[in-house]
Amino acid sequence: MTDISPEPAAGGPGDGIPDDLSALFADPALRDRLEKEARDAVRGTRAGMADATTGTPRDLPAPLPAPEASGLVFDDEDDDQEHGAVPAPRTPAEVQRTWKDAFPEGTFDSAAWAHRKKVFLHKLAWHAGHTHVYMWRLTKLSALGVGAGLRDGWHYYTAQEYAEMVDTARRKNMAPDMVAALREERLEYARARRREPMLIGATTGVGTLIAAAIAVAQVYGLLAASPAAMLTLGVLSALGLREHRRRNPDEPLTAAFAVLPASTAEHAPLTDDLLNRVLRIAKVFTKDEHAVTLLEPIRPAEINGIEAKFKLPEDIQFSALVAKKEAIAGALDIEAHWLDIRQDGSPTRVSFWYCSSDPFGQPRTSPLVDKPERTDVWSRGILIGFNRRNLPVYLKLRHVMALLGGMSRTGKGMLLRNLIVGLGLDPRVNLRLVAGAKPGEHRGYAPICSTFFGRRPDRLIDLLEGFLKEAYRREEILEEQGRAKFGEADLDEFPLEILIIDEYKQYASSSMRIPDPTDDREDGPRRTIKACDRIAELLEEIAAFAAALNMTILISTQDPDANTVPRGYKSNTGARAATRTGGAVQTNAILKDGATGAGLRAHEIPESLKGGAIVDIDGAPGELIRSYFIEDEEFDGAADLIRAGLFLREEMGRAPGQFPDPIEDYLLAVTGESSLAGGPTGSGRPGRPAGTPGARVELGVLELILDAFEDDADRIQMSAVRAHLADYSHLRWGQQEDETEAAYTARVGKELAAAIDEALEGTGVELTPKSGMRFGKDDSGREIKGSGFHRSHVEAAVEAARNARK
Missing domain, CATH: 3.30.980 (Threonyl-tRNA Synthetase; Chain A, domain 2)
Known part of the structure; x- marks a missing residue:
């Protein structure tokens, strides 16, 4: 409990204070002084500046809730007394004013002055480039002014107002002597005006100026005469403006000479x-x-x-x-x-x-490449790209499910690359990566992955079941503690579990069938269901409640339609990102229903914008970004980041295998194979952990055959199977020195058949190569035939062997 009372006076407690406290308040002057000192002391404490009612309880507002961020917490000794929230004392920067505050905002702003200078120089260049326009307008106004000046001068010299009076008198048939008198008076006024000093001086001055300008121009050239010429031109233009206004009284004065904007x-x-x-x-x-x-x-x-x-x-x-x-x-x-x-x-x-230029025109390398640093996934998020203002964009994967999608070759992989390396740099994250296609392109991430494998629908089901089991365990703990969700303080005991399923469409369209978990009969064959249906069911169940348990799933898919992503999962996703899509349907399938109507048109992202994406995440709702670049073709630009992440995790005892992992332990117990850090070989192929007896190695042979299939192929030649097996273990499956092609083919065929029979022993399932299979046509148009396997047969064999182990 923090004491915020003023410190006692020098000399210790009770120094100078009488035993009878009533005598202390008998003197009004002393009482006022003590009250003033108490107020001054309060001003220097956490409570800040006291108001006029200090010391007198009144109807105070309810206290503000305590902030989540760490900081000092002041507890009151009297829990029953309700205190109002008093603002903290203002810092000197807030209360101190300088002479600059008397000037308008931006007066001493260097950036604002830089823009003003740019505007001034642009206007100067603009108007200088249109000098010919202004000179033509001045010439027209000057001509108008010359005419008006000559006309007005002639009228004044000759007293034309009397001429108008004479004409009026004649039209009205006035007496001839009256008309003659007007004419005589006109002559007298005209003679008097021509002798006026002002008129003589003005005429002499104008004539001298014009004559001097002409003389100077003839002797020294036009440049020397330009000041006098400009002065003359200005005078004549002013006369022209006055005449224009006289002729057009309804128009503004600037209409005759408007400055070009x-x-x-x-x-x-x-x-x-x-x-x-x-x-x-x-x-x-x-x-x-x-x-x-x-x-x-x-x-x-x-x-x-x-x-x-x-x-x-x-x-x-x-x-x-x-x-x-x-x-x-x-x-x-x-x-x-x-x-x-x-x-x-x-x-x-x-x-x-x-x-005025494309803000995404130049790719930018991730700042983490040059300076790897620990990532704060919880509070700050993962650095994934930059927006049009060149500001970094962070993705927070806390208490949220996520979805990433777009067409092939539109930057989805680069966005995921930024995401994975950022997650690897936070030891409080258990990263689990499942590849929908061949895991080779993600093999470099294996050292920081608690779970990593590829293209195994049955194993993904096991992983999701283990994920769900861990979610239920965490939920029970929350119920016991009477809490709604885990927070950052719980990450040591309950790390942030993030499962990334890349190329999810491969799993959503899988034809593999598995035993129905709801069919619990012991006799007779069990009912089967599609693996894709079970995967969707588990995803929807996890997404419904696991986000609050520090558990997140991110699905990445390409070319999605309305049925690719499970509806129950999508409705619970709070973070979405879409690279360029093929149309409005795909955009809505990734972002949200009605996204295109809200302006989130991922299908309109320019094709030239590589790595461009529309993100709908916390802090950047519906914003266009471009992902940072991490080299992935000429060399592995993420390798140093993965090593840095692994080193950081090892230092904190958080590298894969250094801490209890209920989810991977569940996988190992169910399948007998580990996918920790990509499995025993780190390639994304699950296998028996080193030093663990009892796992059947032959099962790996079946999965190796399944790995040999191309992404969308439904059949494979035996030659491709042999090549894939040789890549995996050349010592066992490769062609040895001095071994002929026929001998090599026969040897591998016998060993493979024996390994398959042993793996499927007791399952009632057989798997043998089929001869006479068609594999398309060669370059000459001849049909290719040979022996090989059907994908569906291999998947059924893998599933049968897996079920026999359970």
């Missing part, structure tokens, strides 16, 4: 004028009075980007901008994915970002 230039720097123009072109603004209000200065952003934060008019909401995103991008002459519009607080506050 620099915002109309291609890729002009962003200004509020350009923003308003773009939003009007995109039909977001439909009224003349609509305009944005900048909340802070426009400033440069990442990767040649520009960002503006502004407020929309009150009758326009943020959703209107999102609906017009493509039109806005068109008005800016950029691609739609170069633009990012986000709500910045209220529905009328907007963070508007775009760049």
Whole structure:
């Protein structure tokens, strides 16, 4: 319990304090001083600055819930007294003001000034490039001014107002002597005006200026006469503007000489004028009075980007901008994915970002490649890529099921590569990887995998059953503790179990049949069901409740349709990522129903954007990203990261095999084979653990034959089987020196037949090569025939041998 009372006075407790406390409060001055000192002491404690009611209980607000993050916790000695939440004392940076605070925001912002400089230079270049337009307009105005000046001067010199009076008098048939008097008066006024000093001086000055400009131009050239010429031109243009306004009183004064808007230039720097123009072109603004209000200065952003934060008019909401995103991008002459519009607080506050070049144009290597570091999967997430603003994107796999999908060769594997190496760098994660096709491409991840195997539907069922069994065990512990879910503090005892099933479609379309677990009769043959149906059933059951138990499943699949991913599993997924898909149906199958209508169109990701994906995850809902690059063709760029992860796990006793693993122990007990760190060979082939007697090695022969099949092939030649067996163990199955081809074929055939018979002993199932099988045509068009195996026959043999072991 923490004591937050002020420290006692010097001299120890009770120093200077009388025994009779009533006498202490008898003096009003002393009482006031003590109260003031108590208030000052409170201000320096956790409670912060006290208000005017300190020491007097009133209707205080309920205390705020304690934060989850670690930190100091202050307990009150009186548990029955309810205290209000008082803000912590403000730091000096919060309360201290400087002379800079008196200036508008952005006055001393170097980034804002850099943008202002860019805007100024662009306007200067823009207007300089349109000098000919301005000179033509000045020339027209000057000509208008010359005409107006000559006309007004002539009218003044000759007193034309009297001429109009004479014409009026004549039209009204006034007396001739009246008309003559007006004419005489006109002549007198005209003579008097021509002798006015102001008129003489102005005429002399204008004439001298023009004559001087002409003389200087003839002697020294036009450049020397330009100041006088520009002055003359300015005077004449002013006269022209005045005349234009006289002729067009309803038009604004600037209509005759409007400055060309620099915002109309291609890729002009962003200004509020350009923003308003773009939003009007995109039909977001439909009224003349609509305009944005900048909340802070426009400033440069990442990767040649520009960002503006502004407020929309009150009758326009943020959703209107999102609906017009493509039109806005068109008005800016950029691609739609170069633009990012986000709500910045209220529905009328907007963070508007775009760049004039492709933000995903250049691939970026994962920062972990150059600097491997421990990953915080729980709090921060796994670094998987970057968004259009060049900000890193993290995927959190806590209390969530996940789904990753897309077409082949669209970057799905690279996204999964970033995910796996990130998981390997957190020792609190038990990583289990199941490959739907050949596990060779994932073999490099084996050292950090608690479970790793490939293309074995029956073993995946066993794994999911062990996963479910562990989930029930954890759920019972939660029930005993009266808790709803595990947290980060439980990771030491209950590590984060993450199962990744890659190429799930291979399992969803598997034709293998297994005994029905609901058929418990002891006599007669048991009923069978499809393995794919059992897998889907287990996935849905696990997804319904296991996320809160620090247990996560991530499914990766390509070309999915509405029926590929089990509906019960998909409805419980909270993290989804889709690389480029083949159409709206596939997009909705990966992300969510109605995703395309919400703007999440993964099928519209440009083909040129390798590794591009739309993620719908915590912190980046519906955002377009590009996965970081980790070399996987010329060399294994993830090898150092895997070694770093393994070293980190070994140092903490969390490497595969160093800690109790109920799920892998269940697999070993059921199948007799281990897939820890990829099995005995680390290749993703389960096998008997070293030093463990009793496992039947011949069973591995059947699975080796199954591994030899191509992904979608339903049959295989014996020559391909022999080659695959030789790759696995050249000493046993390979062609030896001085051994002829015929002798090699005969030897391997006999050994293989004997191994198969021994593996299937007592099962009632036989597996022999079929002769005369057709395997397509060769380059010359001749049909290929030979002996081989059917996939369905091999799968049935593997299942029969597996059931015999249970």
